[in-house]
Amino acid sequence: MQIYLPIAEVSVNAFLLLGLGGIVGVLSGMFGVGGGFLMTPLLFFIGIPPAVAVATEANQIVASSFSGVLAHLKRKTVDLRMGTVLLIGGLAGAAVGVQIFAALTAIGQVDLLVKLCYVVFLGIIGGLMFFESLRAIRRARRPAGSVPLPRRHRGWIHALPFKMRFRTSGLYISVIPPLVVGVFVGVLAAIMGVGGGFIMVPAMIYLLGMPTKVVVGTSLFQIIFVTGFATLMHATTNYTVDMVLAVLLLVGGVIGAQIGAAIGVKLKAEQLRILLSIMVLLVCGKLAFDLLVMPDELYVIGFDGAGH
């Protein structure tokens, strides 16, 4: 069934959009990532103009994350206090990121920067997570009686001022690291048109030392507000949020997210992480391949903003 999207101004198959939303929704629920890093390139691929894809994706992430957060709130796996600190940083970062995005659009290099960002960040994070999870799985397989893992030393983080107690996460740390993580993720979220969960989740685990169970819900909580903010910015400055596209993606997405959250509970944390890292590396590899191999068509038609 073909459907004409009023803002994107293209006609696409409605079931294709529902299916894409569903698949990305499953991943979103399983890993606590918004799924934007997969969905945004997929939307380019099916012919949605990039400006519309990025803006609409922000809107869709709000919805898929919302149902995910509800599932996590029910299981009490959201650290609201930590989420709020991350959010304050995230909003500031997103505002800065939108300005960077606008400046790069003006010189015609925004595509390249977005792709390079993807390759660099997905590569680093995917690689780190993959090897760390592999080590964790090997350790778990060793016979009982082996030496328990020493708690990771985070001396410099403990030395920072403005300490705060995060009861749900069982942490007593300075608010500076979460604020910085929030700003950083906010900037990247605005530039790359994603929620930023794939960066925030590892940052929370490895940098802040939060328990994996809490990480997923808390990152979803922060993502909702940052992407909601980004949606409003795109809607008012570029007029590129396509309501019909967003609704189709999210109908598939919310159902997928519920299924994903249920699967996530059954899997072990290490397994969850290794699966996510493999997926991150696959997307990274595909993007790097496209940058390195000579394209079939050397010319591209640019989109001069999206306004008419």
Place this chain on the structure above:
Amino acid sequence: MVRLIGLCALALLLAAPAQAERVVAGLSQEAIAITTNFAGSEILIYGAVQRAAPPPGAEPLEVIVTVQGPSQPVTVRRKERRFGIWVNADASQIDEAPSFYAVSTTAPLAQALSQTEDLRHRITLNQAIRAVGTGRADQPLFNAALIRIRSDDGAYQLNEGAVRFREQTLFDTAVRLPANLTEGDYLTRIILTRGGVVVDLHEQLIPVRKVGLERWIYNLAHERPLIYGILSLVIAIAAGWMASAVFRYMRG
């Protein structure tokens, strides 16, 4: 059937006196409405040649039909290998390029139309693309790339021999409009040529507009962007919450 009636009506008009040869034409659609399930459209263009005297000369009459969408400025960029990766390097600002352009003819274009007449009446696609003062020596490469990319999308079409022409009098053709149409007035021209020279020309505008829900959403997004943005978020969150509730209900 509609076409047949149209052709009969046109045939009756042929008796009226006029200049040597004139074109009388009609379109199957006066306007195109973009609805939610719009998946492209086809317009039938038909007509007849009205003559006051027997056809002059030995050269046959040819018919050229063009359909042109609204023109917009376009930036074409070229990728180049730099530091091992392919990046956008050179860019060319094309002042004006039609969003859609179809040319249908009875005979090969080179035979149906002379170059001078093409320049005068701006009939072929090359005449519709305006790129002046880009200051690039290789500008033709960028123009060719634009035409190549848009031809692959079906936005630029050259259909030589697609116009049926019977008895040097009645003609008809169909032009396929793709699903990703840009809104605006589409100019349809029906041109009669003899020996490459334009004999008569008929023009008609076809308005292409979004209607219904499409219109409403588009207008809201452009006239009240903040309300539209908030509404998008509310709908997204409501749908997210509802799906979550339905799923919980089903499992519990």
